[in-house]
Amino acid sequence: MALEEHDLAADEAGAQSPRTTARAGASSPSTKAARHALITRILAKERIRSQAQLRDVLASHGVSTTQATLSRDLVELRATKIRSAGGRQEYAIPETSVPGQAPTGAPVRDDGTLADHTTARLTRWCADLLVTVEWAGGQVVLRTLPGAAELLASAVDDAMMPGILGCIAGDNTVLVITRSEEISAEVSGHLLALADSRPRL
Numbered sequence: 514m515a516l517e518e519h520d521l522a523a524d525e526a527g528a529q530s531p532r533t534t535a536r537a538g539a540s541s542p543s544t545k546a547a548r549h550a551l552i553t554r555i556l557a558k559e560r561i562r563s564q565a566q567l568r569d570v571l572a573s574h575g576v577s578t579t580q581a582t583l584s585r586d587l588v589e590l591r592a593t594k595i596r597s598a599g600g601r602q603e604y605a606i607p608e609t610s611v612p613g614q615a616p617t618g619a620p621v622r623d624d625g626t627l628a629d630h631t632t633a634r635l636t637r638w639c640a641d642l643l644v645t646v647e648w649a650g651g652q653v654v655l656r657t658l659p660g661a662a663e664l665l666a667s668a669v670d671d672a673m674m675p676g677i678l679g680c681i682a683g684d685n686t687v688l689v690i691t692r693s694e695e696i697s698a699e700v701s702g703h704l705l706a707l708a709d710s711r712p713r714l
């Protein structure tokens with residue numbers, strides 16, 4: 514019984530203080546915030562399909578975590594699995610920001626062209642998740658793969674494209690509210706172009 518309690522305490526300690534691996538040239542975050550930032554960067558750039566794969570990638574960056582720690586990290590980051598255009602499931606994290614405040618690196622003014630306000634994340638999610646686009650009046654309806662509407666809606670919101678008032682997301686449908694019928698037509702064409710901007714897997 515004493516041995517079991519010792520093992521449990523060791524695992525809990527590892528969950529709170531992530532272990533790092535000393536490797537030449539590797540960056541090893543020593544705080545949970547730094548680890549979360551690294552996981553977010555990895556999921557934004559790579560197609561991660563399992564926790565085991567994510568642990569391997571973290572290890573390549575010099576970060577070693579327990580399975581319990583990684584599971585908790587993914588829950589805290591609101592990471593969910595979505596089905597990509599290729600039919601495989603992969604992890605993704607909806608990017609969040611303070612209401613009314615553009616995230617770092619995003620445009621902050623409601624002017625310029627749609628292309629000026631297009632982020633790499635918006636391009637990726639349109640290419641990976643967008644299925645159809647329809648518009649009528651000042652509304653644009655985006656259909657996505659199942660469970661992916663929130664990701665695409667957050668990318669549209671964070672891009673702060675001129676003429677877009679906001680988005681409402683369901684499971685596989687995003688309603689984009691614009692200022693006019695003309696803007697709806699422009700936004701529809703732009704998002705469709707982004708969906709075709711790179712080959713689908």
